[in-house]
Every structure is written in structure tokens, then in C-alpha cells.
Amino acid sequence: MKENGKRLKHFLFDVLLWTYAVTSLYKIIYQNYILQVRYLEYHSQEFIFCLIAGAILSFLFSLIPQFSIFQGFSHKTNTPYLKRPYFILFLFILIITFINGIHFSQFSLREFFSESGMDGAKRIFWSLLHPNFDILGESLKAAVETVFMAFMATALAIPFSFILSFFAAKNLTRSSLFFKIIYTSARFVLNGTRSIEPLVWAIIFSVWVGIGPFAGMLALCLHSVASLSKLYSEQIENINEGPLDAIRSTGAHPVQVIWFGVVPQIILPFLSFTIYRWDINVRMATVIGLVGGGGIGTMLMQYQGTARWNEVGLLIIIIALIVWAMDTMSSKIREKIK
Amino acid sequence: MMLKINNLKKIYPNGHQALDNINIEVQKGEFLVIIGLSGSGKSTLLKCINKLHPITKGQVVFNGQEISSLKGEEMRNAQSKMGMIFQHFNLIDRKSALTNVLTGALHKTSIIKSVFELFSAEQKEKAFEMLDIVGLKEKAFERVDNLSGGQKQRVAIARALMQSPSLLLADEPVASLDPATSHSVMDYLKKVNEELGVTIICNLHFLSLVREYAGRVIALKDGQLIFEGKPEQIDEDWFRKIYGEKAKEVFIK
Ligand SMILES: Nc1ncnc2c1ncn2[C@@H]1O[C@H](COP(=O)(O)OP(=O)(O)OP(=O)(O)O)[C@@H](O)[C@H]1O
Ligand SMILES: [Mg+2]
Numbered sequence: 001m002k003e004n005g006k007r008l009k010h011f012l013f014d015v016l017l018w019t020y021a022v023t024s025l026y027k028i029i030y031q032n033y034i035l036q037v038r039y040l041e042y043h044s045q046e047f048i049f050c051l052i053a054g055a056i057l058s059f060l061f062s063l064i065p066q067f068s069i070f071q072g073f074s075h076k077t078n079t080p081y082l083k084r085p086y087f088i089l090f091l092f093i094l095i096i097t098f099i100n101g102i103h104f105s106q107f108s109l110r111e112f113f114s115e116s117g118m119d120g121a122k123r124i125f126w127s128l129l130h131p132n133f134d135i136l137g138e139s140l141k142a143a144v145e146t147v148f149m150a151f152m153a154t155a156l157a158i159p160f161s162f163i164l165s166f167f168a169a170k171n172l173t174r175s176s177l178f179f180k181i182i183y184t185s186a187r188f189v190l191n192g193t194r195s196i197e198p199l200v201w202a203i204i205f206s207v208w209v210g211i212g213p214f215a216g217m218l219a220l221c222l223h224s225v226a227s228l229s230k231l232y233s234e235q236i237e238n239i240n241e242g243p244l245d246a247i248r249s250t251g252a253h254p255v256q257v258i259w260f261g262v263v264p265q266i267i268l269p270f271l272s273f274t275i276y277r278w279d280i281n282v283r284m285a286t287v288i289g290l291v292g293g294g295g296i297g298t299m300l301m302q303y304q305g306t307a308r309w310n311e312v313g314l315l316i317i318i319i320a321l322i323v324w325a326m327d328t329m330s331s332k333i334r335e336k337i338k
Numbered sequence: 339m340m341l342k343i344n345n346l347k348k349i350y351p352n353g354h355q356a357l358d359n360i361n362i363e364v365q366k367g368e369f370l371v372i373i374g375l376s377g378s379g380k381s382t383l384l385k386c387i388n389k390l391h392p393i394t395k396g397q398v399v400f401n402g403q404e405i406s407s408l409k410g411e412e413m414r415n416a417q418s419k420m421g422m423i424f425q426h427f428n429l430i431d432r433k434s435a436l437t438n439v440l441t442g443a444l445h446k447t448s449i450i451k452s453v454f455e456l457f458s459a460e461q462k463e464k465a466f467e468m469l470d471i472v473g474l475k476e477k478a479f480e481r482v483d484n485l486s487g488g489q490k491q492r493v494a495i496a497r498a499l500m501q502s503p504s505l506l507l508a509d510e511p512v513a514s515l516d517p518a519t520s521h522s523v524m525d526y527l528k529k530v531n532e533e534l535g536v537t538i539i540c541n542l543h544f545l546s547l548v549r550e551y552a553g554r555v556i557a558l559k560d561g562q563l564i565f566e567g568k569p570e571q572i573d574e575d576w577f578r579k580i581y582g583e584k585a586k587e588v589f590i591k
Contacts, residue, residue, distance in 0.1 A: 242424060242426050242428035243428050243429065243430050243431075245390055245428060246424060246441075246494070247441055248390060249421075249422040249507075250417065250418060250422075250441060250444055250445060251415060251416070251417035251419075251444070252414070252445055253444070255449050255453075256444045256447075256453075259452065260441050260444065261430070264430050264431070264433060265431075267432075
């Protein structure tokens, strides 16, 4: 019974794999590369044909031992890989996948080495290497804006994440149903918030509070709360529970238990995560500027929009310097407080 | 009567029954030792007495008060009158010996004050006194992660004494210490018992220590109480009953 179930599962996976292979062979390799069809159209009948072909292929392969791919991989033998038929078939599908990749990413050496393209690139690189220092004052102001935007985002995120992290820690919330519900909802909200990129949050907030550093700050802050709470709560889940028991056994109030039993164990890792977060936020702040989050990113977007590459060159140098400085500083500090 | 345990039963949330139908009476000033194989339920029993774990069934009467049904502030009030020490000391590593001892007074300190570690002058004085009792006054400002195992356990005793407990629960207090240090820590417990009149319930592994320090002994096996009596009464027969046929006694000097 269990054997049969496994067999069926392998067969179904094989069908998926071969349907994929047949579709790619037909659409990408045959129609695109051999017939050179200019605009590929995707019809559902075609897909059903491919599915049937895939199923027939998998069925045939499942009749011959050693030809079913999923079955092959789930068995252990000592035959060298290149002597196993299913492995050769697997390599074949891998090659098809690479061809697909080249097709979909519009990979083209011709474009890369084209005369006019190379000229354009040369011109830009030349300008980038000759930054325009006339806008130095203005760009430094924007850079300061970016760093402080990241700083505020991190600082504001600390108290929220600190409190949230206790509710998102499994070991502190398993005592009652009430806390379990809080734990589950806290995790859910945090994961949801985190899975939306700060870039998207920035777009939302720039509609809400207007384009500028404040929107960027809010976006970064929200994302920081979500990430920091997760890191913090993982740290809380890894603490030694001995001191917790000991403090609890003295008849201390739950708040005191957390303050004396948990906080001393997590304070340094928290600090370290927070500094690292600030570092990340500075990098993100520049990117967020590109969609109107203010600071040096916004400036970069404006100058590249008008193709003023000398100015862009200066901005890139400043961004690189800031990122480098933040990176060194944060790793030095984190090294110290380990 | 200091403590009376009636028909105590403990089933862990995973369904494991760790204690079954335990009945124990403890008089004031006793030095009661609990022995038994690993997994027999010794730690569970202490944690049920002190309500670190909820009790499944039965009663624990402490100083005339039924405590197994207590919750919240009333439960914490009862807990504050029992000190507890642990095999792995369970101190706050990053804090000084003095602060660790002061955590024994948390129950009597308001939350706000304790968050800023604003303990009163009397409390600090008392903490010094407790450290003095365990001979560690000069280590008061040392961070406890710089102390030796024996010293850590003595800080833990001082922390428990800080609660002015009438009962002290000790869960294998010397299991992670070498023989000489074990004796010194046990001597401090004996001193606490005899000079301060604190009732002690202590889990121990080594019978030689049991014979030296116990006033009365209780043995657990698979969560059931199978022996109760004087340490001298544990002869070869009982020994095999408690620890199994193949067991051999190990002496610690
Ligand atoms: N939190 C828990 N959840 C589930 N089962 C537990 C839990 N704690 C202990 N147990 C089980 O209860 C039984 C008794 O455990 P307990 O820790 O009281 O034994 P012990 O006598 O103190 O042993 P040791 O000498 O090793 O400390 C063991 O079988 C253990 O596996
Ligand atoms: Mg134990």
C-alpha cells in the first residue's frame, strides 16, 4: 500500500517534469530557436497536448527500470552517476532549463558587444570617473538626510520590536491559550509585513504622507520593526531558562521575571542586531530614495533621469563612502560587544 | 506542620505521568532528603511544591494554607516564602553577586523600583548579611560568571535566604560540583538548617551524602514513593529496590 503510494507520487512528479520538458522543447527550442517565430503565443490546447505527451513519456519510462527520474533518485545504488539512465535524462532536462533561462532573460552577447552600446557605456564610465564637485554641498546634505532617515527608522523601531518580540517568542507564550493566540497573530502580522519589500512600503507611504524623507523613514521603520522583532524573538527563544525558573521561584511578578531572567541574557545580542539594522537601513534608504523616499537616492534618480552622469558619479562615490563607513563602524562595534 | 502533600499527581502536558499519589508530611526544622533514579520525579516534586509547575491532582498545604489552587499574587506570595536552589545555580550571569542576592527580594519590591534596581538600604544591608552567611561578603561586587561553581551555589543559597524562607527546596545542589566543594556547600545548607531553623527538602544522588546530612529520607521510583525513613534504614535490600538490581553504591568522600 505504502509502496504503491510512493510509486504514484513518483509517477506524478515525473509527469510534471516531462510536461515541463516537452513544453520547453516545443515552445522555446522548436518554435523560438528553430522556426524563429517572432512573437510566441501560448495556447491552452498546446499545453494540454504537452501534458498528455508528458504523461505518456513518464508512463513509458516508468515501465523501463531505472528510467523514472524521481524513482531513480529515491533509490540508493552504487552505480556511477553517468551510467544511470534516469540521471542522463535528468541532465537532459537541466540543459533544457539553461536554454529556457537564456531565452527568458533575453541573454544576448550581440547586444553586449554592440558598437553603439559599448560607446554609450564608455561615455558613462568616463563621466562617472569625472565627478562634478559643484554639487558637493547639496549632495552631502542629501547624504546626511539619508543617514538620519535610517537612524530615525532604526531608533523608532527599537521600542516596538522590543515589546513585540516577547509576544513573538514561543518559550514565553506557551503558558496559556490567550498567549498562544497572541503569539500566532504576532508572528502572522510580522511575517506579512516583512514579506512586503520596503520599496513597496515607501511607495505606499509616499502617497500617504507625500514624497520625501518622512515617507522613506516610515517605510524603513515598519520593515525594521518586522525584522528586528523576528531576530529579537529568536534570541529570546534561545535563552537559558534556568535563571527564569529561579527568578519565578522567588515569587517575583512576571514583569520582574522577564526583566531579570530574560533581559540580561539578550541585551547584547539585541544591541548587535540593532546596529546591524541601522547599517542595512542606510543602504536601503538610498534605494528607497529612488522611488521618492527622499535623501541621496532621490537626488540620484533625478540626475540619472536627465543623464547627468558627472553628477551621478559624485553621488555614487558618496554613497559608496557612506556604506563603507557604516559597514566598518557597525562591524567594529559588534565585534567589541560580542 | 510545615508542609503536607496529599495524593499529589502530576501529568505533564505531553501526557507523561511524572508523579502518582504522593503523600508526604514535613515538620518544621527538618532536613528531608529525596533520593531516586534519574527520571524518578524528584525535580518534578520540588517544582510542584513551589508551583513552578501546575499540579494535576491533589493538595499541597504549606504553613496551613492550601496552595495548589492559588493563582496570581496569592501564589507569588506563597512562592516568596520558599527558597529554591538548582543544580546549575541559575544565577544571572552578567550581574554581580549582590544583585543576584537582591533578586531574592523582588517579591517585596515594586515593579518600577526593581526595573531600575532601586533596592532599599535595608534590603542591601540584608543582602550583604546573607552573603556573609555563605562566606562570600568580599565577592559582593564580583560578576557571578567570574565565580567558581561552589561559590555560585553559595550565592544561590544567599539569594534563597534573602527571601527569609521558612522552607528551602534544593534540587541536586551539589550534582555539578567536585566532592570537596560538595561537602562545603552541604555544610552551608546544614548551617542554614540548624542555625537559622530553615526547613530543607533536598534532592541528592550520593548515598554517602544522604547518610551524612539527611534527617529523614524519602525515595521515589517511577513517580511513586517507595521508601520513607531514617538514612540508616537504607540497607542493601532497600538500595537495590530503589536503584535497581544491578546498581552499586558509589562513595563520595
Ligand atoms: N517539562 C516536562 N515535560 C514532559 N515530561 C517531563 C518534563 N520534565 C520532566 N519530565 C519527565 O518526568 C519524569 C521525571 O522527571 P524529573 O526531572 O522530575 O526527574 P528527576 O528525578 O529529577 O531526574 P534527574 O535525577 O535526572 O534530575 C522524567 O521521565 C522526565 O522525562
Ligand atoms: Mg532532577
